Amino acid sequence: MKPLEYVENAIVQLEKHLKLPITIVDHDGWFSNRQKKRIFNEIRKSHRKLPLCNMVFCSACRANCRYKLNALCMTEPYPHYTVCWQNLGQIAVPLRHNNIHYGILYAGLFRNTVNPPDGMKEALCCAYKALPLYNEERIAEFMRVLDMFARGLIDYLCEENILDLNYDARFRKLIEYLENNYHQNISLDDIAGLLDLSPAYASSFIKQISGSNFSQLLRSIRIEHAKEMLTLSGKNLREIARRCGFSSEFHLSKVFKQQSGESPSEFRKRKKTDNRLVLS
Numbered sequence: 001m002k003p004l005e006y007v008e009n010a011i012v013q014l015e016k017h018l019k020l021p022i023t024i025v026d027h028d029g030w031f032s033n034r035q036k037k038r039i040f041n042e043i044r045k046s047h048r049k050l051p052l053c054n055m056v057f058c059s060a061c062r063a064n065c066r067y068k069l070n071a072l073c074m075t076e077p078y079p080h081y082t083v084c085w086q087n088l089g090q091i092a093v094p095l096r097h098n099n100i101h102y103g104i105l106y107a108g109l110f111r112n113t114v115n116p117p118d119g120m121k122e123a124l125c126c127a128y129k130a131l132p133l134y135n136e137e138r139i140a141e142f143m144r145v146l147d148m149f150a151r152g153l154i155d156y157l158c159e160e161n162i163l164d165l166n167y168d169a170r171f172r173k174l175i176e177y178l179e180n181n182y183h184q185n186i187s188l189d190d191i192a193g194l195l196d197l198s199p200a201y202a203s204s205f206i207k208q209i210s211g212s213n214f215s216q217l218l219r220s221i222r223i224e225h226a227k228e229m230l231t232l233s234g235k236n237l238r239e240i241a242r243r244c245g246f247s248s249e250f251h252l253s254k255v256f257k258q259q260s261g262e263s264p265s266e267f268r269k270r271k272k273t274d275n276r277l278v279l280s
Helices: 003-018 050-055 059-075 121-130 135-158 166-181 188-195 198-212 214-232 236-245 249-260 262-280
Strands: 022-026 079-084 086-095 100-111
Touching: 003 022, 022 050, 050 121, 059 079, 059 086, 086 135, 086 188, 086 262, 100 135, 100 198, 166 188, 166 198, 166 214, 166 249, 188 198, 198 214, 214 236, 214 249, 236 249, 236 262, 249 262
Parallel strands: none
Antiparallel strands: 022 100, 079 086, 086 100
């Protein structure tokens, strides 16, 4: 079986196992025009294969699923349960490698209310009622499985050289540098020197390829390492802040809350609860 056939077969088997339709939407052409070939076929790339989505599909759908959600996943790189403008819910899982966002794996189609929204046409009402109803616990289970699958999928595409990363040579160099030095004071001038670019062009380059400015990218890497320490160690917040490059525990708490929506203590408590549930 050829690598791309293997990928499609794996997705089909996952769909059958979870009983959820899966769509792959790329960011900025990573899975098509940048590769000089199409990794995923037209059916896999479009929500229009879903009957209800096909009935209502328009430019607002494209704006939500291709642009708005890709922008969100570039800054918040974890699975989301999203609700579109038609009140339809989906699971959106970022496809990332070396801190670069390539696209989104969408799974499922759920109704968020027992009854259809007011004003929905009769044909749409019937299709809406046929969808599974949102269930928080079940969605959380799906997210864990889909997150692991998405990580494995993007790693496989890279290992088999299906996803061409040559374009990212300078960005990978940047990420490796930040991953090794995130705990230190790093300036945009340092990065410009590393990449042999002017500070202005280095800033533009980082924004273009990552969707974030330099400061946002560095903070995101620091927060990811802080999350790892909160999950796997018993270190106090002051020590974690020092090791992750934050000026103080208060600075860490502020940035952490802004990026994750919860405080470091809330995150650590939730992770401990999740681990107990997995082990029980």
